[in-house]
Amino acid sequence: MNVSAIDWAAVADGAAAVLVLVGAALCLTASIGLLRFRDVPARLHAATKPQVLGLLLVCLALALSLRTWPVVAAIVPVVLIQLATAPLSAHMIGRAAYRNGTLDERGLYVDELREARETPPAG
Template sequence: MDAVLDAIAAVLVLIGALLCLTAAIGVVRFKDVPTRLHAATKPQVLGVMIICVAIALALRSWPVTAFLVSVVLVQLATAPLSAHMVGRQAYRNGRIARDDMIVDELADAGRGPDGPSDTPER
């Protein structure tokens, strides 16, 4: 039974590593900020989660599993938040191709490079 769990763990590490590799390739290859952010967050977080499951299977220890749960929760909390903040700043700086947008919700609110800024007037 241990050999089967170790083999499953090895396969999961390989799958997680491939997902993290695709995230890195996407960040390098994609042309604009939103697609790079998508590539940086979605497969990377899933890859880290799969690798954490593999480590938990390989080590079979409750303290390690508890630590890995906290690692996954931090990844789930910080990756979308940081991507959102970077995306908003890229929008404010005009680094997003407005022609590629289908819906521009921030322009409706009067924000962004074509509207008033979020900073209060003095």
């Protein structure tokens, strides 16, 4: 087959379709994990890791499918904001669950916050 005869637009569209399906599957597993997992750390893991990767794959598929610079310029802030806010919000929710006592402390291997909680603040 001649390399110049390859239709690169069709290849990009096929790759975009695969990326959308994989991204949607990751988002679906994230939502199932939120419903099925029982404790806060497992739910936070399900809410952040596959969801962020699924969104990244869908955004990449959108950029591959539309192939214009304005689309890429609109997608980049979405991805950056998602990458910045998902870990931060998960950290804050986990910290609040620890403080409220809704976190199962027996499941923690290392409890780094116990010393900070038991020691009074200096000053």
